[in-house]
Amino acid sequence: MSALGLRETPLLPLHQEAAARLVPFAGWKMPLCFSGIVEEHHATRNSAGLFDLSHMGRFRLRGPGRTAALDHLVTNGVAALPPGRVRYTPLCAEDGGVLDDLLVYVFEDELLLVVNASNAAADFAWIREHAEGFETTLQDMTDAVAMIGLQGPRAAALLAPLTDADLPALRNYHHVTATVAGIPGLLSRTGYTGEDGFEFLFPAATVREVWAPLREAGAVPSGLGARDSLRLEAGMPLYGHELDRNTNPLEAGLASFVRFDHDFIGRAALERVRDDGPRRKLAAFESDGKRIPRPGCRLLSGGHEVGRVASGLYSPTLRRNIGTGYVPAELAAPGQTLEVEVRDERLPARVVPLPFYKRKT
Amino acid sequence: MRPTDRKYSETSEWAKIEGDTATVGITDYAVKQLGDLIYLDLPEEGDNVVKGDPCGEIESVKAASDIYSPLTGEVVAVNANLPDDLDNLAKDPFGHGWMFKVKLSDPGEVAHLKTAEEYDQFVKAQEAR
Numbered sequence: 461m462s463a464l465g466l467r468e469t470p471l472l473p474l475h476q477e478a479a480a481r482l483v484p485f486a487g488w489k490m491p492l493c494f495s496g497i498v499e500e501h502h503a504t505r506n507s508a509g510l511f512d513l514s515h516m517g518r519f520r521l522r523g524p525g526r527t528a529a530l531d532h533l534v535t536n537g538v539a540a541l542p543p544g545r546v547r548y549t550p551l552c553a554e555d556g557g558v559l560d561d562l563l564v565y566v567f568e569d570e571l572l573l574v575v576n577a578s579n580a581a582a583d584f585a586w587i588r589e590h591a592e593g594f595e596t597t598l599q600d601m602t603d604a605v606a607m608i609g610l611q612g613p614r615a616a617a618l619l620a621p622l623t624d625a626d627l628p629a630l631r632n633y634h635h636v637t638a639t640v641a642g643i644p645g646l647l648s649r650t651g652y653t654g655e656d657g658f659e660f661l662f663p664a665a666t667v668r669e670v671w672a673p674l675r676e677a678g679a680v681p682s683g684l685g686a687r688d689s690l691r692l693e694a695g696m697p698l699y700g701h702e703l704d705r706n707t708n709p710l711e712a713g714l715a716s717f718v719r720f721d722h723d724f725i726g727r728a729a730l731e732r733v734r735d736d737g738p739r740r741k742l743a744a745f746e747s748d749g750k751r752i753p754r755p756g757c758r759l760l761s762g763g764h765e766v767g768r769v770a771s772g773l774y775s776p777t778l779r780r781n782i783g784t785g786y787v788p789a790e791l792a793a794p795g796q797t798l799e800v801e802v803r804d805e806r807l808p809a810r811v812v813p814l815p816f817y818k819r820k821t
Numbered sequence: 822m823r824p825t826d827r828k829y830s831e832t833s834e835w836a837k838i839e840g841d842t843a844t845v846g847i848t849d850y851a852v853k854q855l856g857d858l859i860y861l862d863l864p865e866e867g868d869n870v871v872k873g874d875p876c877g878e879i880e881s882v883k884a885a886s887d888i889y890s891p892l893t894g895e896v897v898a899v900n901a902n903l904p905d906d907l908d909n910l911a912k913d914p915f916g917h918g919w920m921f922k923v924k925l926s927d928p929g930e931v932a933h934l935k936t937a938e939e940y941d942q943f944v945k946a947q948e949a950r
Contacts, residue, residue, distance in 0.1 A: 481856075497882045498857040685856075685883065750860035752880060774859055774882050803878075803885070 469514035470606050470664045471671055478681060486577035488515040490684055497685035501776040504653050504690055508612035510671065510679035511687055513659065517580025518601040519587065521571040525594030530564065530571055533590055533725060535709060535718040541566045546633045546648050549717055551575075551583065552726030556708040556733060559586060560699055563650065565635055572661075574607070576699045590725060606667035610679055611657030611690070613819070618677050619658060623647065641673040652687065654694025655819055692771050692782065695744065695815030701755060701771045702742055702784055711738035711786065713814065741792035742770070744784050744816060747809040751802040753783045760799040760806065761791055769800060777817050783809075822941055823848065824915050828934035830891040831943060835915065836923075838931055843892050846919045847879070847910075850944045855881035858907040863888075863920055868896045870923060872930050877920070890923065892930050898922040 466489040475482065480491035491512065493500060503509045521530060531537040536549035543566050551560045560579040565572035575583045580602065588598050610619060616627050625638035625647050635648035645662035662670055675681060688698065697703050702712055708726075709718050710733045718730055747753050753772035758765045772783030783800065791798065796811040823829070827837035833851035836843040852858070860880040870876040870890035877888035899921045903910055910918035925931075935943060 492883075493856065496857055689882075750880070752859060752882075752885070754885070776882075 467515070469512055470667050471512045471514060471608070474668060474671060475512065475681075480681070480683060483684070485684055486515060486580075488577060490515055491681070493683040493685045494681045497683070497689065498774075498776045500680060500682035500686035501689050503680035504612045504655055504682060504686065505777055506613065508610060508614040508618050508657075508679045509653070509682040509686065509690075510674055511609035511611065511682055512671075513607040513609050514664070514667070515577040516602075516607060517573075517575040517577060517583060518605050518607065518661070519573045519575065519584060520599045520601050521573060521587070521591070521596055522569065522599070523594070523596035525591075525596045526571050529591035529594035529596045530573075531722050531724060532594070533587060534562075534564070535724055535726065535730070537719055537722040537724070538564050538566060538571065539722065543568045544634055544636065546635055546650055548633075550703070550709040550714055551586075552709065552724070552730070553705070554726055554729065556710075556726045556729035557705045558699070558703045558707055558709060558712070559583065559705065561697065561703060561714075565646070565648065572601075578700055604664055605661050606664045607659060607661050608667065608671060608674075609651060609653075609657060609659045610674060611651045611653040612655045612679075614678070615655070615657040618674070618679055622673055622677065640670050643667075643670050645670070652694075652696055653690035654696070654815065654817055655690075688771075689773050689776060692773060692784070693775055693777055693815065693817035695817075697742075698771060707786070708733055708738070710734060711741050711789075713742050738789055740767070740786045741789045742784055742814075743767075743787045743792035743796070743798075743811045744814045745782070745798060745800070745809040745811050746778070746816075747772075747781045747783065747800050747802075747807045749781070749802075749805070749807045751805060751807065752781050753800040753802055753807070753809070758801040759785045759787055759809070760801060761787070761796075766791055766798070772800075775816060782816050823937045825937045827915075828891070828931060828936065829940035829943075830889065830934055832889045832891075834889060834891045836891040836931070836934060838925075838928075841925050841928060842897065843894070843923045843925055843931075844919050845891060845921050845923060846914055847888065848940070848944075849914050850947075852911055852914050852918075855879065855883065855886065857882040858911055860885075861904040861907060861910070863899050863901075863904065864890075864896045866896055866899055870894065870896060872927075872933075888920070891934060892923055892925055893927050894923040894925040896921050897924045 534549040651657035767787040862878040875887035
């Protein structure tokens with residue numbers, strides 16, 4: 461902990477050495493950017509970006525009841541998944557509101573949950589409470605394990621000489637134990653940028669010995685700023701923006717991650733939403749003008765407020781301003797026109813399909 | 822040290838005074854804080870600007886910020902090409918990045934601005950926070 465009470469990742473000394481711009485984020489001291497948000501964004505789209513993800517919460521769920529407990533907790537069950545797989549899922553409350561969205565790593569004898577830093581403490585309490593009676597133990601591994609991301613079209617080529625993993629055999633949303641730069645850890649083909657890429661988990665004490673060789677191999681250290689613009693272009697939600705306690709996964713466009721094939725907390729509420737159809741939906745829009753629509757800006761239709769901007773930023777790839785926001789379902793269809801109010805100016809905006817950006821395969 | 826031929830505000834504008842006219846811009850520190858610049862809105866010729874009041878807007882990838890007039894008076898010239906050439910502002914905030922000129926209505930206000938030395942100290946204190 462620093463004097464301000466901010467938690468520090470094991471990589472912070474390297475970020476400070478690199479003169480990164482550091483900001484408080486979800487209780488952590490994190491790099492907003494190194495060389496510049498736009499430059500870092502293009503590095504991941506065109507080459508390879510390197511991200512410190514150690515602030516994300518990491519929990520280990522063990523015990524004979526772990527799979528049943530997790531299926532009771534999450535909308536996208538893991539019961540059928542063999543070891544070696546990774547699954548994305550929302551975590552909902554009884555009323556269907558989203559508590560968090562997370563990744564589940566399946567192992568022979570345990571599940572690893574990777575959750576948002578902003579929700580980690582609340583998630584831990586919620587999971588422990590609702591896993592009671594399932595014969596499980598829940599352990600917070602956040603400080604013991606560090607996490608980094610390597611993302612971009614060159615990620616695999618750059619990583620190959622540094623790892624013993626069979627990268628061509630490692631498919632999306634799969635994980636393997638592997639060494640990187642000689643350090644043993646866990647490697648998954650996952651990410652939050654819309655590009656091919658990997659996420660690594662290593663003991664906190666060794667992560668610096670992984671970061672430095674990747675950087676020397678040409679991966680560009682990148683901060684939270686680029687991470688945000690990359691994930692929004694790729695149409696991926698961010699908790700606190702597209703998702704929160706007052707949104708449900710169906711209106712958020714996450715229906716494919718809600719499987720009614722098992723019983724889970726929030727199922728009855730989400731069945732009602734499914735049957736009636738969501739009243740509002742997440743719309744993605746492009747707006748005119750140079751002014752950037754920021755979160756909280758009003759969205760208007762026919763001069764009336766119909767929603768607020770959830771995420772809004774300048775898209776370095778599309779070279780225009782983009783955003784998301786919840787609006788009545790009939791206004792969320794691609795082709796609809798809206799206005800977005802940025803300070804005193806109303807800018808024309810068009811609803812477009814998500815994602816804004818899709819990589820060429 | 823930053824140029825000593827001008828004065829500075831705590832909101833990181835500079836003012837270079839020549840006779841009864843001040844040329845105004847923002848400092849290298851402001852530019853660095855903002856990061857990648859996207860949008861600039863300047864006052865127009867004939868506008869009356871007031872010391873400490875917003876008279877323009879600058880936006881970067883990170884955030885939108887007001888530009889505050891460091892002095893009171895009438896805008897008599899504007900660097901009209903600057904909004905279309907934000908690279909120039911980023912590269913040379915003290916030269917090509919000048920924003921507008923103000924005919925001062927109260928030259929006494931100049932004494933309230935910081936010297937280059939004082940502003941350097943101010944920035945050091947900000948960066949240490």
